[in-house]
Amino acid sequence: MSNHIAVDVGGTQMRAACYPSDSPTPIKIDRISTQVPYATPLERLVKLIKAVTPDGGDVAAIAVAVPGPTNPYKGIIYTAPNIPGWQNLAIGPILEEKFGIPVRLGNDANLAALGEWQFGAGKGHHHLIYMTVSTGIGTGILVDDRLLLGVDGLAAELGHVTVLPDGPMCGCGKRGHLEAVASGTAIAHWVEEQIAAGKPSSLPSKQTFTARDVGMAAAQGDPLSVEALARAGAFLGQALAGFIHTFNPSIIIIGGGVSLSGDFLMKPIQDCLKEMVISPQYLEGFVLGTSALADEAGLLGALALARSISE
Amino acid sequence: MSNHIAVDVGGTQMRAACYPSDSPTPIKIDRISTQVPYATPLERLVKLIKAVTPDGGDVAAIAVAVPGPTNPYKGIIYTAPNIPGWQNLAIGPILEEKFGIPVRLGNDANLAALGEWQFGAGKGHHHLIYMTVSTGIGTGILVDDRLLLGVDGLAAELGHVTVLPDGPMCGCGKRGHLEAVASGTAIAHWVEEQIAAGKPSSLPSKQTFTARDVGMAAAQGDPLSVEALARAGAFLGQALAGFIHTFNPSIIIIGGGVSLSGDFLMKPIQDCLKEMVISPQYLEGFVLGTSALADEAGLLGALALARSISE
Numbered sequence: 236m237s238n239h240i241a242v243d244v245g246g247t248q249m250r251a252a253c254y255p256s257d258s259p260t261p262i263k264i265d266r267i268s269t270q271v272p273y274a275t276p277l278e279r280l281v282k283l284i285k286a287v288t289p290d291g292g293d294v295a296a297i298a299v300a301v302p303g304p305t306n307p308y309k310g311i312i313y314t315a316p317n318i319p320g321w322q323n324l325a326i327g328p329i330l331e332e333k334f335g336i337p338v339r340l341g342n343d344a345n346l347a348a349l350g351e352w353q354f355g356a357g358k359g360h361h362h363l364i365y366m367t368v369s370t371g372i373g374t375g376i377l378v379d380d381r382l383l384l385g386v387d388g389l390a391a392e393l394g395h396v397t398v399l400p401d402g403p404m405c406g407c408g409k410r411g412h413l414e415a416v417a418s419g420t421a422i423a424h425w426v427e428e429q430i431a432a433g434k435p436s437s438l439p440s441k442q443t444f445t446a447r448d449v450g451m452a453a454a455q456g457d458p459l460s461v462e463a464l465a466r467a468g469a470f471l472g473q474a475l476a477g478f479i480h481t482f483n484p485s486i487i488i489i490g491g492g493v494s495l496s497g498d499f500l501m502k503p504i505q506d507c508l509k510e511m512v513i514s515p516q517y518l519e520g521f522v523l524g525t526s527a528l529a530d531e532a533g534l535l536g537a538l539a540l541a542r543s544i545s546e
Numbered sequence: 547m548s549n550h551i552a553v554d555v556g557g558t559q560m561r562a563a564c565y566p567s568d569s570p571t572p573i574k575i576d577r578i579s580t581q582v583p584y585a586t587p588l589e590r591l592v593k594l595i596k597a598v599t600p601d602g603g604d605v606a607a608i609a610v611a612v613p614g615p616t617n618p619y620k621g622i623i624y625t626a627p628n629i630p631g632w633q634n635l636a637i638g639p640i641l642e643e644k645f646g647i648p649v650r651l652g653n654d655a656n657l658a659a660l661g662e663w664q665f666g667a668g669k670g671h672h673h674l675i676y677m678t679v680s681t682g683i684g685t686g687i688l689v690d691d692r693l694l695l696g697v698d699g700l701a702a703e704l705g706h707v708t709v710l711p712d713g714p715m716c717g718c719g720k721r722g723h724l725e726a727v728a729s730g731t732a733i734a735h736w737v738e739e740q741i742a743a744g745k746p747s748s749l750p751s752k753q754t755f756t757a758r759d760v761g762m763a764a765a766q767g768d769p770l771s772v773e774a775l776a777r778a779g780a781f782l783g784q785a786l787a788g789f790i791h792t793f794n795p796s797i798i799i800i801g802g803g804v805s806l807s808g809d810f811l812m813k814p815i816q817d818c819l820k821e822m823v824i825s826p827q828y829l830e831g832f833v834l835g836t837s838a839l840a841d842e843a844g845l846l847g848a849l850a851l852a853r854s855i856s857e
Contacts, residue, residue, distance in 0.1 A: 304825070313827065362697045378689055385794020386673045387827060395824050396788035400710065407824045477707035481792065483696020513706050513718045514615070516624065516698060 237295035238262065240287055241537035242280065243343065244301050245269060246317025249280060253287045253294065254538050259354055263287040269318060276318050277326065281333060296337040297330060298541035300346040300533040306388040310340045313389075337544045345382055345391060346536030347528075348375025351488050353539040355527035362484040366393065367491035367526075368471070368500075371406060372414040375536075376482065394418070398474050413474045417467040419446030419493045426463045434459055450496035464499040471500075472507020479508070479517050490526030501525070548606035549573065551598055552848035553591065554654065555612050556580060557628025560591060564598045564605065565849050570665055574598040580629060587629050588637065592644060607648045608641060609852035611657040611844040617699040621651045624700075648855045656693055656702060657847030658839075659686025662799050664850040666838035673795040677704065678802035678837075679782070679811075682717060683725040686847075687793065705729070709785050724785045728778040730757030730804045737774045745770050761807035775810040782811075783818020790819070790828050801837030812836070 242251040249269050252261035265286045269276050280299070288294060303315035310327015330338040341349070348365035351357040357365070363377040372394030376383040383390045394414035395407055402411030403421065415421055423446050430440045436459035438444060438452050453460035475487055493500060505523055512518055528535055553562040560580050563572035576597045580587050591610070599605060614626035621638015641649040652660070659676035662668040668676070674688040683705030687694040694701045705725035706718055713722030714732065726732055734757050741751045747770035749755060749763050763771035786798055804811060816834055823829055839846055 304827075313825075362701075378694060379692065381690065383689055383793070386796040386831075387794055389825070389828055390673075390792060390794035392791040392824070395791045397709070397784050397822070398711070400784065409822060409824055473708055473711065478792075480703040480706045481701060481789075482694070483698055483701035485697040511708070511720060513703070513720055514624075514700070516615075517700055520697075 237293055238289055239538060239541035240284060240294055240297040241534050241541055242284065242297070242299040243346075243533040243537060244276075244280065244299060244318075245343075246302060246315070249283055250534055251283045251287045252534060252538075253289055256295075256542070259535060259538065261287075263289060275320060277320075277324070277329070280326070281330070284330070284334065294334075294336055296339070296541045296544040297334065298339045298341065298346070298537040298544070299326065299330070300341055300343040300537045301326065302343050304389055304392075305340050305342045307339065307341050307345075307384055308388060310338065312340060339540050339544055341382075341537065341540055342373075342375070342388070343533045344373030345375040345384070346540060347373070347490065347532035348377060348391075348488075348536065349382055349539045350528055350532040350534070350536030351490070351526060352377050352380075354535045355532060356488045356524045357486055360484075360486045360522075362482060362486075364393075364475075364478055364482060364484050364487045365526075365532075366471075366475075366487065366489055368418060368467075368489060368493040369491035370418060370420050372418050373491075378482065393474070393478060396474060396477070398470050413470060417470040417474075419491070422446045422449055422463050422467050422493065425466065426459060429459055429463075436460065446493050446496075450493070450499065453496060453499045461499060464496050465503045467493070468500045468503025469507050472504040473511060475504065476508055476511035479512055479521070483517060485520060486522040486524060488524050488526055490529065490532060494525050548604055549600055550849060550852035551595060551605055551608045552845050552852055553595065553608065553610040554657075554844040554848060555587075555591065555610060555629070556654075557613060557626070560594055561845060562594045562598045563845060563849075564600055567606075567853070570846060570849065572598075574600060586631060588631075588635070588640065591637070592641070595641070595645065605645075605647055607650070607852045607855040608645065609650045609652065609657075609848040609855070610637065610641070611652055611654040611848045612637065613654050615700055615703075616651050616653045618650065618652050618656075618695055619699060621649065623651065650851050650855055652693075652848065652851055653684075653686070653699070653702075654844045655684030656686040656695070657851060658684070658801065658843035659688060659702075659799075659847065660693055660850045661839055661843040661845070661847030662801070662837060663688050663691075665846045666843060667799045667835045668797055671795075671797045671833075673793060673797075675704075675786075675789055675793060675795050675798045676837075676843075677782075677786075677798065677800055679729060679778075679800060679804040680802035681729060681731050683729050684802075689793065704785070704789060707785060707788070709781050724781060728781040728785075730802070733757045733760055733774050733778050733804065736777065737770060740770055740774075747771065757804050757807075761804070761810065764807060764810045772810060775807050776814045778804070779811045779814025780818050783815040784822060786815065787819055787822035790823055790832070794828060796831060797833040797835060799835050799837055801840065801843060805836050
């Protein structure tokens with residue numbers, strides 16, 4: 236009965252926890268800043284893993300959720316936009332050498348999907364799509380109880396599907412992607428543009444704000460903010476209808492900060508699905524849900540991955 | 547060493563073949579019309595299976611490719627637009643009762659994908675998308691060597707993904723789907739519209755024609771026909787870029803009559819992929835190919851399915 240270590244690495248901080256084999260409650264948990272002077276993010280990661288390693292060192296495997304495209308077969312992170320130096324870095328093999336136990340790497344959105352599937356809103360579902368709507372849009376997909384990874388682990392980038400040809404520029408440099416019209420960044424930017432064009436709003440003009448501000452303004456009755464969330468919801472609904480035809484899932488789970496806007500976002504998605512899905516059979520027994528694990532999804536997904544190694 | 551029977555049912559005719567366990571060359575093959583007076587399509591199917599059953603009756607399993615959404619777990623065809631009476635019909639269980647051996651049903655595009663994967667252009671690939679561009683657009687997807695089916699077998703309907711919001715009406719009754727702008731029907735219809743609006747073409751005005759006519763006119767240098775295929779190719783490329791981000795496949799195989807237009811269609815797709823895919827990693831080692839099995843794909847996919855039952 237060995238322990239497993241799960242790590243969730245973000246651009247700002249990294250968190251790790253050590254779990255016994257029979258519970259999702261950690262026996263040790265810690266968090267540290269990712270980027271500090273005089274230490275690389277990789278050195279910080281090693282330090283953090285050591286900090287949560289139990290006395291006696293009884294650990295069967297380690298899994299790490301990382302914020303960027305990853306080759307999970309090789310344990311390589313291709314690129315992490317928010318972590319300098321993490322380019323084609325073989326984190327998995329490096330940590331295996333260091334700790335002498337199996338180490339697996341996973342993209343954070345993929346592992347959040349795995350977390351929701353094993354411990355959260357997706358329990359009991361075999362065909363699941365998880366989408367976090369936050370600064371960007373990240374997704375993870377389970378097909379027949381298995382993560383959809385593709386030939387090099389680059390699958391499930393549903394934020395980079397075109398929903399509006401010639402639409403706004405996406406963070407990736409291409410136009411009209413779902414992320415470019417429905418992410419938190421896109422929602423806030425659209426509201427800023429509308430205010431600049433003279434539309435009335437309770438939000439201040441000539442200021443930048445976040446999707447969280449938009450969500451709060453919507454809750455207080457600001458029509459422009461309500462419209463912004465409905466617009467994003469309609470784009471999400473259009474894209475999700477396509478993903479329903481593609482995957483025929485029994486559940487789609489929406490997570491991330493923007494999902495906290497609740498019905499202002501979820502109702503337009505739901506309406507759009509009803510209107511756009513080609514046969515009611517796709518929606519029989521189908522669940523459109525929100526994340527149960529919130530910020531814990533990545534860490535618990537890493538736990539699920541670590542446990543799957545030594546099964 | 548038992549034989550397997552594969553059947554490919556279309557609206558006009560149904561074909562069946564009996565294969566030995568070690569070869570894709572049939573020992574018996576036959577075809578009959580699907581719809582005749584005084585016999586139901588199901589009775590025709592039973593008759594055809596009997597016709598290819600070898601003397602001695604040594605058959606391990608039967609698989610049937612059917613033209614419509616199907617629940618492969620239950621052996622039910624939900625609907626077959628071109629076959630009257632095939633609505634929620636439990637063909638699998640009915641045939642199992644009749645013949646006393648395992649029978650599996652599969653959607654024809656799914657089984658064509660399986661055929662290309664096992665015997666055709668997709669041999670050796672583990673992550674594959676097959677798309678037939680014909681009257682409509684049908685698709686089948688293999689993820690990790692397994693058909694993507696979804697919770698009720700309704701997955702892989704990539705023709706019904708929105709590529710042009712508020713675009714032309716699709717056969718399914720929704721707007722702007724890939725099938726509505728890039729199928730053979732859509733290509734021919736667009737050319738007809740352009741001619742009606744006064745655009746010059748070597749194709750006749752005030753007549754209906756097919757995508758095959760458009761392909762032949764393009765080969766003879768008709769600029770409008772070349773433009774029509776390039777336009778369809780651009781929509782296909784946009785959609786396929788999204789599917790590449792979704793599935794990270796190592797191959798996409800284009801089949802169906804429209805793919806016979808060759809570079810008039812394939813070159814615009816290829817160009818569009820290069821422009822729209824978010825990272826060159828997705829295209830490293832990636833193959834955009836055409837069908838190797840053509841009209842045999844469905845039948846050979848049914849063979850692959852039948853053999854997988856008794857493995």
